[in-house]
Amino acid sequence: MTRESTRSVEVSGLKREFKSKSGPVVALDGVSLDVGEGEIFGVLGPNGAGKTTMIRILSTLLLPTGGAAKVMGFDVEHEPEKVRRVINMASGAEKAGYDFISAKRNLWFFSQLYGMPSALAEKRITELSETLGLTKYLDRKFYALSTGYRQRATIARAFINDPKVVFLDEPTIGLDVMTARSIRDFLRSEASKNGRTIMLATHNMAEVEAICDRVAIIDKGKIIAAGTPEELKRRLGAPALVMEVSPPPKDLEMLRLVAGVKGFTSSADDERELSTIQVVVESDAASKGALDAMTASGHKVVASWRKEATLEEVFVALVGSGFKEREEEVGS
Amino acid sequence: MKARALVRLWSIFGEPLWIVVSIGFPVLSSLALSLLYYSIGAGNYIGFAVLGGVMVAFWGNVLWSMASQFNWDKQEGLFEIYLTSPASITAILVGMSVGGIVGTVPTAVIVTAIGWVLFHPAVAASWGAVAITFALTLASLYALGMTLSSLYLVYGREAESMNEVLQEPVSMVSGLYFPSVGSLSPFPFALQIVVSLIPLTLGMDALRQSLFSSPGFVSLWVDLGALAVMAVAFLAIAAFSLKALEMKGRRDGTISVRIR
Amino acid sequence: MISFRSLFASAWMGIQHDLAWTSPPAALVLRTVAPFASAMTVSIIYWFGVTHSGLTFDPARLAFILVGSTLYAHVASYAWVPTIAIAEGKNLSVFPHIYLTARSTALYVAGRALSSFAISSTTSLAALAVAYYVLSGFLQTTIILTITPASLLMLAVALFANIPAALGLGYFLGAYSLYASKFEWSLPGYVAGLLMVFSGALFSTSILPWGVSTVASYLPFTLFIQASRDALIYGNLGDYLTSLGLCILGGVGLLLVSLWVYLAAERRARRDGVLDRRLA
Ligand SMILES: Nc1ncnc2c1ncn2[C@@H]1O[C@H](COP(=O)(O)OP(=O)(O)OP(=O)(O)O)[C@@H](O)[C@H]1O
Ligand SMILES: [Mg+2]
Numbered sequence: 120m121t122r123e124s125t126r127s128v129e130v131s132g133l134k135r136e137f138k139s140k141s142g143p144v145v146a147l148d149g150v151s152l153d154v155g156e157g158e159i160f161g162v163l164g165p166n167g168a169g170k171t172t173m174i175r176i177l178s179t180l181l182l183p184t185g186g187a188a189k190v191m192g193f194d195v196e197h198e199p200e201k202v203r204r205v206i207n208m209a210s211g212a213e214k215a216g217y218d219f220i221s222a223k224r225n226l227w228f229f230s231q232l233y234g235m236p237s238a239l240a241e242k243r244i245t246e247l248s249e250t251l252g253l254t255k256y257l258d259r260k261f262y263a264l265s266t267g268y269r270q271r272a273t274i275a276r277a278f279i280n281d282p283k284v285v286f287l288d289e290p291t292i293g294l295d296v297m298t299a300r301s302i303r304d305f306l307r308s309e310a311s312k313n314g315r316t317i318m319l320a321t322h323n324m325a326e327v328e329a330i331c332d333r334v335a336i337i338d339k340g341k342i343i344a345a346g347t348p349e350e351l352k353r354r355l356g357a358p359a360l361v362m363e364v365s366p367p368p369k370d371l372e373m374l375r376l377v378a379g380v381k382g383f384t385s386s387a388d389d390e391r392e393l394s395t396i397q398v399v400v401e402s403d404a405a406s407k408g409a410l411d412a413m414t415a416s417g418h419k420v421v422a423s424w425r426k427e428a429t430l431e432e433v434f435v436a437l438v439g440s441g442f443k444e445r446e447e448e449v450g451s
Numbered sequence: 452m453k454a455r456a457l458v459r460l461w462s463i464f465g466e467p468l469w470i471v472v473s474i475g476f477p478v479l480s481s482l483a484l485s486l487l488y489y490s491i492g493a494g495n496y497i498g499f500a501v502l503g504g505v506m507v508a509f510w511g512n513v514l515w516s517m518a519s520q521f522n523w524d525k526q527e528g529l530f531e532i533y534l535t536s537p538a539s540i541t542a543i544l545v546g547m548s549v550g551g552i553v554g555t556v557p558t559a560v561i562v563t564a565i566g567w568v569l570f571h572p573a574v575a576a577s578w579g580a581v582a583i584t585f586a587l588t589l590a591s592l593y594a595l596g597m598t599l600s601s602l603y604l605v606y607g608r609e610a611e612s613m614n615e616v617l618q619e620p621v622s623m624v625s626g627l628y629f630p631s632v633g634s635l636s637p638f639p640f641a642l643q644i645v646v647s648l649i650p651l652t653l654g655m656d657a658l659r660q661s662l663f664s665s666p667g668f669v670s671l672w673v674d675l676g677a678l679a680v681m682a683v684a685f686l687a688i689a690a691f692s693l694k695a696l697e698m699k700g701r702r703d704g705t706i707s708v709r710i711r
Numbered sequence: 712m713i714s715f716r717s718l719f720a721s722a723w724m725g726i727q728h729d730l731a732w733t734s735p736p737a738a739l740v741l742r743t744v745a746p747f748a749s750a751m752t753v754s755i756i757y758w759f760g761v762t763h764s765g766l767t768f769d770p771a772r773l774a775f776i777l778v779g780s781t782l783y784a785h786v787a788s789y790a791w792v793p794t795i796a797i798a799e800g801k802n803l804s805v806f807p808h809i810y811l812t813a814r815s816t817a818l819y820v821a822g823r824a825l826s827s828f829a830i831s832s833t834t835s836l837a838a839l840a841v842a843y844y845v846l847s848g849f850l851q852t853t854i855i856l857t858i859t860p861a862s863l864l865m866l867a868v869a870l871f872a873n874i875p876a877a878l879g880l881g882y883f884l885g886a887y888s889l890y891a892s893k894f895e896w897s898l899p900g901y902v903a904g905l906l907m908v909f910s911g912a913l914f915s916t917s918i919l920p921w922g923v924s925t926v927a928s929y930l931p932f933t934l935f936i937q938a939s940r941d942a943l944i945y946g947n948l949g950d951y952l953t954s955l956g957l958c959i960l961g962g963v964g965l966l967l968v969s970l971w972v973y974l975a976a977e978r979r980a981r982r983d984g985v986l987d988r989r990l991a
């Protein structure tokens with residue numbers, strides 16, 4: 120892909136360290152990525168991976184401690200005013216707004232801070248709230264809105280100034296399926312308007328598969344994979360081998376030794392006394408190797424089949440398989 | 452209950468800076484009013500301003516840390532936890548009071564020390580009576596605080612604003628800085644009777660009598676008796692209305708209503 | 712004009728936010744109660760102290776105290792608004808978004824302070840008027856205040872002239888709450904208390920010891936209260952203009968320094984990532 124002239128976000132070697140009582144915490148550890156104009160770019164990663172930190176840096180709320188980033192060609196560290204003129208951001212977890220002021224007046228307030236003429240602001244508020252299904256609730260005080268509508272108002276606010284780049288941190292967190300879907304539709308349609316770029320951090324795989332053009336998976340402050348969802352699945356995950364094994368193995372060390380096995384997850388079914396093991400493999404040879412290794416270790420493979428990996432599986436395989444492992448890391 | 456008191460104390464003493472911050476108004480306002488007495492040539496009454504500074508610390512603590520505390524807790528979602536815990540809310544409030552009193556003592560000591568060093572106010576005290584009076588005044592004041600918290604429970608952010616509205620007028624009519632009841636009071640007799648319903652008023656009257664031997668509204672013993680009655684009465688009202696409001700809250704679903 | 716719009720919208724939001732918890736007229740009335748009560752307290756202290764110490768009651772002195780007490784409360788009530796606007800903004804998560812819309816949140820803070828100035832000018836003057844009538848009736852004296860169109864105009868000019876100084880104080884306090892987000896709720900007590908002692912509100916700054924009295928007498932707030940007294944009590948135009956001029960001069964100086972401090976604190980806050988940190 121040649122996005123040379125049309126990159127809206129360019130990140131290179133971005134680092135951020137926080138000081139904390141128990142020593143420095145590295146939230147971002149040399150992240151590099153590019154986002155093209157008009158793209159919806161997803162950022163996936165486990166809790167504490169550094170997603171929010173990256174969004175805060177790109178939206179000029181936080182300075183990096185190393186590396187550089189540009190948004191629409193402006194350096195976030197040295198030209199924050201220019202960046203702010205072309206961006207906006209929102210966090211689904213926060214739902215910013217003045218409690219005792221109506222949703223409409225909250226939106227109007229922000230439009231004024233962006234210096235929009237009132238007539239234009241009114242028009243924009245009407246449009247946004249229509250597409251977001253907020254119209255009926257515009258005159259309610261912010262605190263009296265339900266979580267979902269507060270979130271719609273928050274998202275409307277993030278588009279109020281017609282930004283070229285919008286950063287969203289978990290925009291659909293805590294929403295019912297239908298509302299989340301309508302917000303996704305909204306994002307999709309907004310991104311297709313005059314080359315608007317949307318960068319969103321999320322935990323929702325369906326969201327990524329549904330609307331993201333490209334994705335980066337970050338873990339412990341580093342990008343561990345990037346590409347289109349299809350690419351990720353193909354390159355890292357497909358095909359997957361699923362096998363039902365009896366009795367449930369105590370550990371899966373033997374799979375680690377098989378060449379071409381990229382990762383695995385397992386779930387035990389105590390009633391049927393078997394384990395379902397998913398193995399992400401590089402090739403058919405690796406599948407065969409995995410089956411052989413399992414049999415060789417004295418387990419019976421009751422059934423096995425091939426399956427296209429979902430993004431979730433790719434994610435789990437890349438990032439780690441369970442709490443235990445992560446807790447140990449956190450503890451260390 | 453003990454736990455609540457301890458929590459309050461931890462949060463105060465675990466953060467030494469907190470003391471520096473909370474002494475601001477009591478120290479400075481009592482300093483300003485002492486200087487006012489001094490500047491008009493009534494230096495013999497400076498003790499009233501110092502005593503006022505001490506008591507305003509407790510009164511402020513009652514309003515801001517007791518009365519509106521439940522409202523804060525409610526917003527933080529803590530209140531639901533209290534409710535579902537087996538301890539009675541009244542007990543929790545009593546715990547908070549004890550914690551609040553102990554936590555305010557350093558402020559009171561600093562106000563007294565500064566007033567003493569700068570002005571040497573004349574004191575003619577019977578210390579035993581002062582101790583009893585002080586204890587009873589605080590008891591009735593914090594019992595009032597409990598009643599207020601139970602009332603504020605039904606309100607949300609209004610509680611904050613009500614505090615702001617209440618703080619100054621109550622300070623004035625209860626005579627924190629000058630005698631608002633008795634022969635020295637500028638108020639008409641009827642008003643003196645009305646303001647005596649605020650425990651702080653008779654408490655201040657009794658404190659002035661026992662500390663400065665200044666002429667009181669009623670005799671010290673009547674003051675003390677009335678304070679004891681009020682302490683019990685406010686405690687009863689608080690317990691009763693907490694129960695009632697808890698029931699109401701559960702029925703109307705307002706207990707877990709948070710603004711965000 | 713991006714800045715004028717921002718300022719206006721912020722002031723509008725300030726008024727809404729300050730008065731929205733009940734109906735606006737009721738909120739205004741309730742906001743008059745506190746300054747009225749504290750004006751009554753200090754006036755009664757004067758009356759009580761004088762009458763029970765065998766001194767003569769001086770209505771001009773009472774006027775001095777009455778004017779001073781309502782005006783220091785006025786300054787205190789809008790000088791700490793920046794602090795609260797920031798703390799509240801962080802709590803409601805709006806603050807970072809305000810930061811992202813403009814070059815600096817200083818404009819928003821100014822708007823909030825100005826709206827509070829408008830509210831508090833109304834309520835303090837109402838408190839002064841009510842206290843004046845109540846005390847006149849109560850103590851059966853004539854408190855010596857000159858109320859003419861000219862004196863009121865002079866008072867109004869003084870109120871406006873004090874804005875730079877109060878805003879300056881506001882930015883200092885705001886710089887603190889941008890950064891530390893814990894104790895700002897007790898700052899108003901400090902501000903009110905300091906003004907009570909050092910701005911000549913209740914007694915002449917000359918009774919303060921050592922160099923303190925000199926410094927206090929040149930504080931813009933002291934000069935503001937003095938100018939207001941020149942307008943309402945003494946009626947000396949020359950003194951009034953001197954106090955007013957010095958008040959503006961000192962105020963503008965204070966404003967420039969504190970704005971610089973605020974902007975530096977804002978940059979530091981971005982570096983340390985506290986702009987969007989909510990209270991614990
Ligand atoms: N102000 C701070 N001080 C210290 N550490 C911080 C600070 N902010 C973030 N961190 C740390 O930086 C790391 C990355 O945090 P970040 O919020 O970016 O993660 P995230 O990917 O958004 O996680 P989540 O999915 O839970 O939202 C975490 O280890 C976090 O504890
Ligand atoms: Mg996050």
